[in-house]
Amino acid sequence: xxxxxxxxxxxxxxxxxxxxxxxxxxxxxxxxxxxxxxxxxxxxxxxxxxxxxxxxxxxxxxxxxxxxxxxxxxxxxxxxxxxxxxxxxxxxxxxxxxxxxxxxxxxxxxxxxxxxxxxxxxxxxxxxxxxxxxxxxxxxxxxxxxxxxxxxxxxxxxxxxxxxxxxxxxxxxxxxxxxxxxxxxxxxxxxxxxxxxxxxxxxxxxxxxxxxxxxxxxxxxxxxxxxxxxxxxxxxxxxxxxxxxxxxxxxxxxxxxxxxxxxxxxxxxxxxxxxxxxxxxxxxxxxxxxxxxxxxxxxxxxxxxxxxxxxxxxxxxxxxxxxxxxxxxxxxxxxxxxxxxxxxxxxxxxxxxxxxxxxxxxxxxxxxxxxxxxxxxxxxxxxxxxxxxxxxxxxxxxxxxxxxxxxxxxxxxxxxxxxxxxxxxxxxxxxxxxxxxxxxxxxxxxxxxxxxxxxxxxxxxxxxxxxxxxxxx
Numbered sequence: 001x002x003x004x005x006x007x008x009x010x011x012x013x014x015x016x017x018x019x020x021x022x023x024x025x026x027x028x029x030x031x032x033x034x035x036x037x038x039x040x041x042x043x044x045x046x047x048x049x050x051x052x053x054x055x056x057x058x059x060x061x062x063x064x065x066x067x068x069x070x071x072x073x074x075x076x077x078x079x080x081x082x083x084x085x086x087x088x089x090x091x092x093x094x095x096x097x098x099x100x101x102x103x104x105x106x107x108x109x110x111x112x113x114x115x116x117x118x119x120x121x122x123x124x125x126x127x128x129x130x131x132x133x134x135x136x137x138x139x140x141x142x143x144x145x146x147x148x149x150x151x152x153x154x155x156x157x158x159x160x161x162x163x164x165x166x167x168x169x170x171x172x173x174x175x176x177x178x179x180x181x182x183x184x185x186x187x188x189x190x191x192x193x194x195x196x197x198x199x200x201x202x203x204x205x206x207x208x209x210x211x212x213x214x215x216x217x218x219x220x221x222x223x224x225x226x227x228x229x230x231x232x233x234x235x236x237x238x239x240x241x242x243x244x245x246x247x248x249x250x251x252x253x254x255x256x257x258x259x260x261x262x263x264x265x266x267x268x269x270x271x272x273x274x275x276x277x278x279x280x281x282x283x284x285x286x287x288x289x290x291x292x293x294x295x296x297x298x299x300x301x302x303x304x305x306x307x308x309x310x311x312x313x314x315x316x317x318x319x320x321x322x323x324x325x326x327x328x329x330x331x332x333x334x335x336x337x338x339x340x341x342x343x344x345x346x347x348x349x350x351x352x353x354x355x356x357x358x359x360x361x362x363x364x365x366x367x368x369x370x371x372x373x374x375x376x377x378x379x380x381x382x383x384x385x386x387x388x389x390x391x392x393x394x395x396x397x398x399x400x401x402x403x404x405x406x407x408x409x410x411x412x413x414x415x416x417x418x419x420x421x422x423x424x425x426x427x428x429x430x431x432x433x434x435x436x437x438x439x440x441x442x443x444x445x446x447x448x449x450x451x452x453x454x455x456x457x458x459x460x461x462x463x464x465x466x467x468x469x470x471x472x473x
Contacts, residue, residue, distance in 0.1 A: 020126070
């Protein structure tokens with residue numbers, strides 16, 4: 001048992017390293033491994049399979065509604081992939097990581113289902129390391145402007161290649177982690193990280209929507225909606241002032257400026273005046289309409305076009321530029337699932353995430369009723385970050401690759417563990433250490449619904465069910 005626990009702990013450390021690498025380095029980090037298929041993401045998947053208890057993985061798939069929906073989604077997606085293996089080979093498997101990476105959710109849920117297991121992944125050290133992401137990205141941005149970032153021959157990408165939308169959602173998750181998971185968050189760091197996320201939101205509309213969606217979920221669930229509305233009004237006022245001052249930092253495609261932020265919002269919800277933004281929006285909408293037509297109303301209703309075929313080329317949506325960048329998916333994970341797995345696969349996808357989100361909402365409400373703020377905040381973080389990830393994946397090729405996919409299914413797995421563990425974060429470290437050192441001083445305070453444990457110096461009469469010596473016997 002000790003060896004298994006140590007194996008899982010080492011796996012959590014390795015996975016934490018991989019997740020941080022995806023945040024800090026991006027595509028180039030994802031290409032580390034053994035081509036053409038065995039990269040860091042697949043190595044992490046294999047190590048997770050080795051470290052997990054297979055019987056527990058099977059139990060997770062049938063123990064609750066979300067697990068059962070995940071099993072059905074995996075089964076149906078496999079049916080849409082296996083017939084194309086002979087024709088497309090490893091390309092079918094590469095496209096299939098959209099659903100294949102969901103195995104990470106099972107590994108993480110199995111690891112975190114025990115009390116306190118969440119601290120193996122979401123440790124303060126992990127959050128503090130992620131807190132320096134904004135500094136790193138700022139340095140990389142400056143070096144890019146000076147043409148000092150070399151091209152890595154293995155990936156043919158710059159040595160550090162993090163997309164603006166990805167950077168925005170990762171910074172958003174970091175800010176939420178500081179707010180909800182650290183006992184005394186440094187608010188100045190939260191503000192700086194959030195402003196950095198907004199700066200990347202000026203370059204990418206999907207990232208900007210992810211930022212606001214995540215913070216909106218946080219504001220509603222934490223009961224800070226009024227405070228969020230006031231802060232949002234202040235941010236809008238600052239953006240308008242910066243727009244009047246014409247403050248901008250020119251980038252290759254879009255400038256980082258208040259005006260660009262306003263333009264991004266306008267072009268998202270209405271017909272914009274900027275031809276480039278309007279063209280990319282119409283390109284997506286037209287392609288998504290084609291996918292709806294040949295699935296809901298066409299011959300690919302049941303199994304879609306499968307995994308392996310290049311949807312961009314087959315649907316006639318790949319221009320010369322897209323062919324050069326090897327575009328395969330319609331810039332939305334939802335429409336990728338619909339186009340490749342058909343209507344039944346799409347319905348399972350929607351039900352799976354709806355069930356997961358509802359389970360977390362129920363659990364958060366339960367912890368709030370017990371005045372268990374620590375565990376309630378953990379659930380709010382998972383749901384808020386999940387909202388940001390899935391929104392970014394709704395407008396970009398994000399969940400179809402390891403950078404977004406492994407992060408997304410890791411958060412999903414943490415949610416599965418959260419809903420099946422009575423006390424996800426366990427007893428705080430200070431309380432456990434004091435309890436081990438002075439077991440006689442530990443009394444159970446039942447004045448609240450939670451029944452918090454606290455220490456007292458005076459002798460206290462406790463029942464035999466609360467006596468540590470009786471419990472030990």
